[in-house]
Amino acid sequence: MTATASETLALEVRDLEVNFVSGETVTYVLEGVSLDVRQGEAVGIVGESGSGKSVFARTILGIRPRGSVVDIHGSIRVAGADQLAATDAEIRSRAGDLASMIYQDPMSSLNPTVRVWRQIVEAITNRRRVRRDDARAQAVELLRSVGVPDPEARAMAYPGEFSGGMLQRVGIAAAIASHPDLLLADEPTTALDVTVQRRVLDLLDDVRAASGMGLVLVTHDLGLLADRTDRTVVMYAGRIMETGPTGIVASTPAHPYTRGLLAAIPRLSGPIQRELPAIGGSLPPLSAPRAGCPFAARCPVVQERCFTERPPAVTVADGHTAHCWAVADDQEASR
Amino acid sequence: MTLATRAPADAPAPAPAPAAASAAAPHASAGVAAAVRATRRRRRADATATTVAAVWLAVLAVLTLVSIATPLLDPYFQDFTAAKLGPSLAHPFGTDGNGRDVFARTVAGAQNSLVVAVITLAVGAVGGTLIGVAAGYFRGALDNVIGFLIDVVLAVPALILIITIVSFRGPSIVSIGSTIGLLMVPAFARVTRSIALTVRERDYVKAALLIDTPTPRILVRSVLPAVAPALVSYAFTAMTAAIVAEGSLSFLGYGLAAPAPSWGGIIAEGRSDLATAPWITLAPAFALAATVMAITTIGERVKERYS
Amino acid sequence: MTESTIAAEDIPVLEVTDLEVRFGSGGATVYAVNGVSLSMRAGETLALVGESGSGKSTIAKAVVGLVEPAAGEVLLRGRTQAAQRVHRDKATRADIQMVFQNPVGSLNPFMTVEQNIAEPLRNRGVGKAERGARVRELLDMVGLDADTVGARRPGQISGGQAQRVSIARALATEPAVLIADEAVSALDVSVQATVLNVLRRIVDQQNVAMLFISHDLAVVRNVSDTVAVLHLGQLCEIGPTEAVLSAPAHHYTAALRAAVPEPGVPLGDPGMTDADPPSPRIKPTGCSFRDRCLAATALCAAERPALTMVGPDRGVACHHPLERAARAADPVPSTLGAPA
Numbered sequence: 001m002t003a004t005a006s007e008t009l010a011l012e013v014r015d016l017e018v019n020f021v022s023g024e025t026v027t028y029v030l031e032g033v034s035l036d037v038r039q040g041e042a043v044g045i046v047g048e049s050g051s052g053k054s055v056f057a058r059t060i061l062g063i064r065p066r067g068s069v070v071d072i073h074g075s076i077r078v079a080g081a082d083q084l085a086a087t088d089a090e091i092r093s094r095a096g097d098l099a100s101m102i103y104q105d106p107m108s109s110l111n112p113t114v115r116v117w118r119q120i121v122e123a124i125t126n127r128r129r130v131r132r133d134d135a136r137a138q139a140v141e142l143l144r145s146v147g148v149p150d151p152e153a154r155a156m157a158y159p160g161e162f163s164g165g166m167l168q169r170v171g172i173a174a175a176i177a178s179h180p181d182l183l184l185a186d187e188p189t190t191a192l193d194v195t196v197q198r199r200v201l202d203l204l205d206d207v208r209a210a211s212g213m214g215l216v217l218v219t220h221d222l223g224l225l226a227d228r229t230d231r232t233v234v235m236y237a238g239r240i241m242e243t244g245p246t247g248i249v250a251s252t253p254a255h256p257y258t259r260g261l262l263a264a265i266p267r268l269s270g271p272i273q274r275e276l277p278a279i280g281g282s283l284p285p286l287s288a289p290r291a292g293c294p295f296a297a298r299c300p301v302v303q304e305r306c307f308t309e310r311p312p313a314v315t316v317a318d319g320h321t322a323h324c325w326a327v328a329d330d331q332e333a334s335r
Numbered sequence: 336m337t338l339a340t341r342a343p344a345d346a347p348a349p350a351p352a353p354a355a356a357s358a359a360a361p362h363a364s365a366g367v368a369a370a371v372r373a374t375r376r377r378r379r380a381d382a383t384a385t386t387v388a389a390v391w392l393a394v395l396a397v398l399t400l401v402s403i404a405t406p407l408l409d410p411y412f413q414d415f416t417a418a419k420l421g422p423s424l425a426h427p428f429g430t431d432g433n434g435r436d437v438f439a440r441t442v443a444g445a446q447n448s449l450v451v452a453v454i455t456l457a458v459g460a461v462g463g464t465l466i467g468v469a470a471g472y473f474r475g476a477l478d479n480v481i482g483f484l485i486d487v488v489l490a491v492p493a494l495i496l497i498i499t500i501v502s503f504r505g506p507s508i509v510s511i512g513s514t515i516g517l518l519m520v521p522a523f524a525r526v527t528r529s530i531a532l533t534v535r536e537r538d539y540v541k542a543a544l545l546i547d548t549p550t551p552r553i554l555v556r557s558v559l560p561a562v563a564p565a566l567v568s569y570a571f572t573a574m575t576a577a578i579v580a581e582g583s584l585s586f587l588g589y590g591l592a593a594p595a596p597s598w599g600g601i602i603a604e605g606r607s608d609l610a611t612a613p614w615i616t617l618a619p620a621f622a623l624a625a626t627v628m629a630i631t632t633i634g635e636r637v638k639e640r641y642s
Numbered sequence: 643m644t645e646s647t648i649a650a651e652d653i654p655v656l657e658v659t660d661l662e663v664r665f666g667s668g669g670a671t672v673y674a675v676n677g678v679s680l681s682m683r684a685g686e687t688l689a690l691v692g693e694s695g696s697g698k699s700t701i702a703k704a705v706v707g708l709v710e711p712a713a714g715e716v717l718l719r720g721r722t723q724a725a726q727r728v729h730r731d732k733a734t735r736a737d738i739q740m741v742f743q744n745p746v747g748s749l750n751p752f753m754t755v756e757q758n759i760a761e762p763l764r765n766r767g768v769g770k771a772e773r774g775a776r777v778r779e780l781l782d783m784v785g786l787d788a789d790t791v792g793a794r795r796p797g798q799i800s801g802g803q804a805q806r807v808s809i810a811r812a813l814a815t816e817p818a819v820l821i822a823d824e825a826v827s828a829l830d831v832s833v834q835a836t837v838l839n840v841l842r843r844i845v846d847q848q849n850v851a852m853l854f855i856s857h858d859l860a861v862v863r864n865v866s867d868t869v870a871v872l873h874l875g876q877l878c879e880i881g882p883t884e885a886v887l888s889a890p891a892h893h894y895t896a897a898l899r900a901a902v903p904e905p906g907v908p909l910g911d912p913g914m915t916d917a918d919p920p921s922p923r924i925k926p927t928g929c930s931f932r933d934r935c936l937a938a939t940a941l942c943a944a945e946r947p948a949l950t951m952v953g954p955d956r957g958v959a960c961h962h963p964l965e966r967a968a969r970a971a972d973p974v975p976s977t978l979g980a981p982a
Contacts, residue, residue, distance in 0.1 A: 021370035023378075048830035049801075069373075071366030147916075163918050164694075193693035193857070194901040195934075198909060199916065220830065223903035250906035264835040266860040268902055272884065273864050274842060278835035282800050538748035542808075545706055546762035546815065547735055560752040 008080045010182045010214025011037040011060065011099075016074035018052070018059055022067060028289050029055045031238040032074070037182065037214040042205075044225035044246060045218045047235035048261075050283045053218045056235070057184045060216075061101050062086070079181035097123075100180040102204075104187040106171035110159040116170050117143075117155035123178040142173040146203055165196035169203065176207055182214045183207075189224070201228055222261065226250060231319070234258050237284055237294035244320030254314075254322035257295045293324070301326040385636050388629035395626065398442045399449070410435065410443035410596045419612040428618040431601075432608055440596040441619045445626070447597040448581055451512040455577035458516025460570055463523020468558055470524065471531025478528075485521040493518050498589050506592045515580050519573055526569050527562045534561045564641035571634025575627045582623055598623045653720045654681040655851045656705065656738070656819045661714035663700050663875075672922045674700040676875040676930075677714070679949075682851040684818065687842075689854045689866035689883065691898070695922055697875035698855045702821045705853065706740050718818070736766070736815035743824040745804035749796035755781075755807050756792040762814040780810040784840050802833030806840055813844065820844070821853045826861060838865055859902050863887050868955070871895045874919055874930035877949060881956035891958040894931045929961065937962045 018030040030052045037043050047053040062083060064070045076083040078098040100123070103109045110119055117139035125135050136155060143151035146169040159167060168188060175183060185204065189197035205228060208215045217229055225232055225246050232249040234242040234257065242255040253259045260279040267273070281298035284290055293299070296306035303325050313321045314328045402408040414434040422429045428437035470481040497514050504510040534540060534557065543553050578598075584590040585599030598619040605615030663675040675697040682688045690698040703709040705716055707723070716723045718737055742748035749758050759780055760773045768776065778788045784806040796804055805825060812820055822841060826834040842865060845852045856862050862869055862883065869883040871892060879892040890896040897914035917933045920926075929935070932942040941961050949957045 019367050021367055021374075023374050024371055026367050026371070048832060069366075069370035071370065073366075165918070194903075195693065195897060195912070195914065197903075198901045198912065221903065222831075222905045223907070226903060226906055227908040247906060261831060262905055264831045265905060266835075266838070266858070266864040268860045268863055268887065268899065268904055269907065275839055276835035276864060278839060279832035280836075282802075282833075538742040538744055539750045541708060542740070542742065542748050542811070543750070543761070544708070545735075545738075545740055546811065547765045548761060549765070552765075556752060557750055 008039070009036050009077070010039050010041070010079060011035065011216065012075075012077040012080075013056075013060070014075045016056070016059065016076065017072065018055055019071040020065060021069040021071060025287060027068075027286050029238055029286060030059070031290060031294075033235070033238070033240055034074075035233060035240070035243075037216060039181070039214055040208065040212045041231070042208055042215040042217065042229040043231045043233060044229035045216060045233045045235060046220070046222050046225065046261075048220060048283070050237060050286060051235040052238040053235050054186055057101065057186050057216060057218050060182075060184060061099055063101075097178055098180055099182040099184060100175040100178070102168070102171050102175050102183065102185040102188045104190050106164075106167045107159060109171060110167070110174075112159050114158070115156055116159060116162075119159075120155075120170065120174045120177055123174070138177070139173070142177055143170070146170075146173045146176075146207070147199075148173075164192055165200060168192060168196075168200050172200075172203060172207065176211065176213075179211060180213060182216065184216045184218070186218045187220065188217070190220070197224075204228075222250065222265065234261070237290055238286065239290070239294055240323060241295065242320075242322040242324075244316070248317070248320055254316045254320065254327050255324050256299050256301050256326065258322075260298075260300070299326075381636065384632050388632040391625055391629045392633075395442075395445050395449075395622075399446045402439065402442045402446065408436070408439035408442055410440040411594060412436065412439075419608060419615075421612070422614055429612065429614040431604060431612070431615045437601070437605075437615055437618050440601055441598070441622050444596040444598045444601055444619055445622060447508060447591060447595065448578055448599075448623070448626075450508055451515070451581040451597075452574050452577040454509060454512025455516040455519060455580075456570060456574050458513045459519030459523050459573055459577075460566065462516070463520045464527045464559075464562065464566060466520065467524035467527030468531045468554060468562060471528035472535050472554060472558055474532075474535075481524070481528075485524055488518070488521050497584065501584075501589055506590060508591065511581060511584065511590060512577075515577055515584075519577070522573070523566070523569065526565055530562045530565055531558050534558050564638075567641065568634065568638040571630055571637065575630050575634075578623065578627055578630075654717075655684050655719060656680075656682045656853070657715075657717040657720070658701065658705065659715045659717070661701060661704060661716070662712045663697070663704055663709055664712045665709075670923065671925075673924075673926055674875055674922065675704065675711075676926050678870075678872070678875070678877050679714075680870060680877075680880075682819070682853065684851050685845060685849045686868065687845050687852040687854050687866040689856060689862040689869045690872060691856060691859060691862050691869060692872035693857060693898075693919075695874060695919065696872040698857075698872050699823055700875075701872075702740065702823045702853060702855055705819070706738050706821060736762070737817050738819045738821065739812035739815065739817040740821040740823060741805070741808045741812050741825045743827055745801045745808060745828060746796050746799075748808050749804055749811075751796050754793050754795055755786075755799065756788065758796070758807060759811045759814060762811060766815065776814070777810075780814055781807075783813065783844065784810045785836070786810070800833070801829055802836055805829065805837050809837075809840060809844070813848065813850075816848075818850060819853065820850045821855070823855045824857070825854075827856065827858065834861070841865065859887065859899055860904070871898065874922060874926065876926065876930045876946075877957075877959055878931065879958045879960075880949070881953065881958075885953070885956060889964075891952055891956070891963045892931075892960050893935045893937055893962075893964065896964060897934070929959070 013033060013035045016030050016033045020027040020029060033056060035043070045053045045056065059072065060076055060078065060083060072084060081098055110116070117136050120139040120142055121135045124130060124138065140151045140155050143155055148154050148166060148169050159170070162170060189200050192200060201224065204215065217225065219225065229246050231243060232246045233240055234249065234255065236257050241257045242249060242253065249258060250262065253262055263277045264279060266276060279298055284294050284297065292308045293306045293311050296302050299306065306325055311323045311325045312328060313323050314331055315321050316327065316331070412435060416434065417430050418432055418434040420426055420430045426436050426438065428441060431437055431440070466481055470478040496518065500514045501510060540553060540557050543557055581590060581597065582599035582602070585597045586603045588603065590599055591597045601619040602616050605612065609616055658678065658680045661675050661678045665672040665674055678697070678701060680688065690701060692698050700709060704711050756777050759777045763773045763776055781788045781792065786803060786806055791799055791803060799807070826837050829837060838861065841852065844850065854862065854866050866883045868881065869886050870880040871878045871886070871894060873894050878894045879886055879890065886895060887899060890899060893913065897912060900910045900913050903909060914934045914936060920930065920933055927946070928944055929942040929947050932938040935942065939962065947959045947961045949959045951957050952963065
């Protein structure tokens with residue numbers, strides 16, 4: 001990696017707002033999300049259903065839901081290139097070059113009637129004329145690099161002939177084929193067993209270390225990120241609640257939502273909890289913009305202004321911020 | 336500094352004032368507004384089409400009632416001195432070769448065509464749903480037998496079957512309607528069977544088995560409601576098909592026997608005079624096309640509402 | 643737990659003996675469950691854990707009678723149950739109830755919440771007025787308010803609420819055995835805790851026996867008294883949950899435990915090979931875990947290990963169990979408490 005390349009951010013998102021309009025109903029999915037990912041950095045995005053984490057990843061890649069008009073504000077730059085100003089055709093022509101996605105269900109992103117080697121090198125052969133034998137050799141090498149045993153034979157197989165874990169490896173091979181600057185992984189191991197999940201995540205680690213690309217790992221499982229990502233971003237109802245070094249967020253979370261989330265996770269170590277501390281209440285409706293803090297109605301340390309004023313980003317420590325009025329008060333008091 | 340602490344439980348939170356919510360909504364932006372406007376425009380266009388369709392069907396219904404209740408519109412009254420007259424105030428659609436009023440015959444034809452369509456639908460939808468739901472829910476041998484019978488019905492050329500049955504039972508409204516209906520049973524059965532097949536694998540049906548719900552109740556409360564939306568949508572399509580089928584049969588001379596009026600029959604009668612008295616053919620043809628379109632339009636709205 | 647079992651004069655509420663389940667036939671046969679025996683007492687939660695293909699959900703379906711076993715028996719209070727529930731003794735049908743994985747999908751979408759819960763009562767001929775009162779009581783039991791959610795349809799409530807409604811419906815017939823098949827897997831963490839708390843309370847207060855099926859060891863640890871670890875339809879290890887999870891005797895249990903990610907806790911040594919599990923379409927021989935096991939020997943391929951008792955209530959099916967399993971010395975944590 002050259003010095004200039006390392007100065008360009010793999011991903012730069014500013015004040016991203018995404019609204020889905022379907023008929024007369026508007027869903028306010030993302031309400032001002034900003035995120036930087038450096039080259040070679042791994043960032044985990046954690047959130048429950050309705051947090052907007054998957055829409056965030058999909059919007060970066062230009063994937064829009066069918067049947068809805070999507071209204072987007074803010075800016076997205078992948079390796080310096082503006083993603084929102086680009087036309088659909090431009091996004092398609094450079095898809096895979098700048099950013100690439102690994103899906104929860106690799107079966108749904110692969111064509112069951114096409115041999116896997118063709119699908120792996122599709123991103124390359126679409127733009128450049130590559131000799132068939134060269135392309136196949138490249139696919140075999142990629143399969144070897146993602147740990148598929150007997151890659152020469154497996155390259156000729158169809159997606160249906162792979163197990164779930166192996167298929168996810170094929171998905172990763174296809175995603176990294178064109179050496180993208182940014183790799184997005186949307187719940188890449190949710191459909192897999194834990195023992196297989198671990199190997200797939202190890203592979204993602206290796207791939208990132210070898211290529212120096214940025215990685216965004218989207219998951220509902222905070223535990224997954226330990227040791228795997230440099231930073232953790234916690235999302236709730238279309239907003240970022242907290243962001244900081246992964247180890248710090250997991251051990252000393254600042255935001256009341258992150259604290260509640262961590263407390264509610266059943267543990268394999270420590271005392272057995274006969275009564276798990278649940279977070280009462282439910283997600284606010286996404287059919288209206290959220291005033292103030294979206295977590296206010298469920299928050300144990302809520303204040304009056306949490307319902308009306310949007311909380312500021314409070315720097316707790318270097319690289320660790322929380323969007324919370326209570327944290328803001330704490331910071332002021334300790335100063 | 337102390338924090339205003341609240342119990343974390345399910346206690347209702349002080350709801351944010353609606354004013355605050357809308358104040359925080361300046362980013363309900365131009366894009367959202369434009370998309371909502373576009374939707375509204377489309378909705379208005381749809382609503383207009385539906386209104387026109389409904390008005391057409393209502394006019395047809397009123398005229399049919401008038402023709403049944405009063406002698407004002409007599410489709411059989413012949414006046415050979417007034418044959419093949421062009422449209423006028425006395426005869427809005429003109430007269431045919433026998434001097435009968437084409438308007439009166441078209442209205443009477445509507446009555447016959449629609450009654451045939453309703454009978455067709457009743458036979459096809461009820462029969463098809465019963466068979467399809469039974470096959471899909473119970474599977475096994477029953478499904479195989481029903482599948483075989485459906486294949487047999489589909490293998491016989493429809494026209495030959497209709498002509499055979501109609502010539503045996505006579506060309507009455509009931510026999511024509513039930514025969515076309517019989518031919519629609521396989522289509523309804525296929526639509527409902529495929530849904531019943533998926534519904535029986537749903538967890539809520541398994542749960543119903545575990546709590547000892549009697550089979551008839553599972554069929555009525557779990558399977559039929561799931562089948563209903565597709566059934567209703569398909570019924571509109573089937574109804575238009577029935578109207579067209581009846582028209583075609585009458586046109587070929589296998590429909591209602593002359594002089595009883597039906598749209599297809601009137602069109603057939605006017606065919607030979609198309610060059611000299613086009614109104615005899617055009618009036619019922621327009622009525623038929625308009626009715627089919629009206630039913631299709633309303634069917635689309637119903638389908639949208641269900642899905 | 644320990645005392646109660648030693649003193650066990652009481653007949654187990656539910657027993658499963660040498661259960662075998664196969665799907666399909668000929669070359670396409672799937673060997674889903676291959677000789678599993680379990681036993682449960684009232685007020686006790688038995689967890690079945692394992693990865694996909696372990697047969698844990700199939701065991702549940704065999705117990706309620708949704709699938710027919712190829713061999714083995716399901717006994718309710720010592721009495722053999724007919725293979726399929728359609729033929730089952732009507733009096734005992736209500737005794738085993740189940741909560742499914744998909745919260746909204748297991749409720750009838752064409753009925754309200756109240757109607758859904760009233761359905762089993764209606765089927766047993768309970769009168770309308772009594773049904774209404776009982777539905778309120780059941781909703782209250784799972785922490786829901788009849789006036790708020792009672793008239794809504796399943797599509798209008800949250801996943802966590804729907805799962806609690808499912809639990810209320812399952813409890814309507816006062817079953818002796820409640821099966822929770824991945825009942826919290828589809829829920830968000832913050833909601834999952836609420837549902838788990840409801841399940842625990844019901845086991846304690848209603849004295850039902852719960853068969854808790856899950857792939858999540860951390861959830862199982864906090865909810866069950868006993869855990870049975872399954873691999874490809876075979877029982878690897880069974881015993882008091884905390885004892886099994888804190889010092890596994892079977893290599894598979896250890897590997898499974900090592901793979902569970904926890905916030906802030908780096909993963910330990912995988913403790914297994916990279917091999918995929920063998921196909922369930924091949925008739926099992928020897929130990930099903932041997933291809934993935936670091937300690938496997940020729941013996942593991944030749945002979946299926948029998949379940950051997952290695953401590954009080956502690957059984958392991960392994961030719962070379964992990965050494966720390968001189969586990970008579972292993973204290974059973976008192977936090978678990980003995981079931982009533």
